[in-house]
Amino acid sequence: MAEVKLLGAWGSPFSRRVEMALKLKGIDYEYIEEDLANKSPLLLKYNPIHKKVPVLLHNGKAIVESLVILEYIDETWKTNPILPEHPYDKAMARFWAKFIDEKCMPATWQIMFRKEDEREKAIEEAIQNLKVLENELKDKKFFGGDKIGLVDIVANFIGFWLGAAQEAAGVELVNKESFPVLCKWIDEYVNCKVIKENLPPRDKLIAFLQPRFMASTWKY
Template sequence: MASNHEEVKLFGIVGSPFVTRVDIALNLKGVQYKFVEEKWKSFSDTLIKYNPVYKKVPVLVHNEKPISESLVIIEYIDETWTPNSILPSDPYKRALARFWSKFIDDKSFSAVQKVAFTLDEKEREKHIEEMQASFQILENELTDKFFGGEEIGLVDITGAFIASWVPIIEEVIGLKLLTIEKFPKLYKWSQDFVNHQVVKEKLPNRETQVAKFKALYESLVASK
């Protein structure tokens, strides 16, 4: 637990997949922190002061020292608070965890985003193929209950959006993207992950997120 003289704040937006990662990591470590909610496209001066380079969330502020970028923040959390390791202690396994986290951000996240916000059917089809190719690579890589073994680790937390956001996109757009038939291991992982106590406590309310994404998607369609 964070001791009394420590002040931990997380600046974020509810529902942001990058902020959710940090929420999960802090919860896994049992760190007490204050969540400072920011408004989308209208960030506070405090947030800009703490993250003048990227001017975005999440930002973790620990004893007035700000850290930006979700994966950098997670590593900081892991090194600062000892219980429940997020990264493996073995240097090779740690390097692999970083590699797969970068793969998820570079390949899977960008493809999922394109699928969610592309209206042209031909274009979207191309992005679905790209997304499913990345899912297939992850499917082949998954040899245990979680990417981190029996317990969740860095790769699982990085891939939180696959488990929590993809079903919302499926519901709003009416597509089947992550099915038990096509990706049996990844699908089972997604269920185990969202139902993990540490994760479940920090996932944003599903109905609220569906409503938000639906409104965003409908405004996108309307402005086409």
């Protein structure tokens, strides 16, 4: 039987992605919580370049970077695929996953940490990116169609972390008036059993984020 271990951190959307994929696939694994302020020898051994979570250990071999890990999981365990079968659809899923990581996430975090005179531009950029994402979702239940797929898993930050970050920072970026389609997806997403079971406690996450935003240039 294959030995699967996951080095992660409770508040990391990146390591939670991997847990979601493992649970959707029905894969047994051992979870090892990392203290990122005091990184373990195990983490430094298996991810010496980035020294970050998540790290998936499969029979002693390490795979790092959440998007790479998700594809590895899908290719290794064929049940309940998270990537489409058709090459074009697969390519599009990869494109939107990268769009979320490279455009949506950085833009939304910048709102929380930018100086006051730079915040308006950051808000504009974040709204524009989220509108593009909402247009891609259109009338689908999930980005993956009728079931959760790669893009939905990668979008866990928007589905859960963004709401907690908005509350912690005292700002509102996404609401039902501005993003009705995205908000409908968020409701479906966080109430999906596998996703719901693999989200951190909201109160704990907000308490973790608040002092970080208060220490930044954000002023309430």
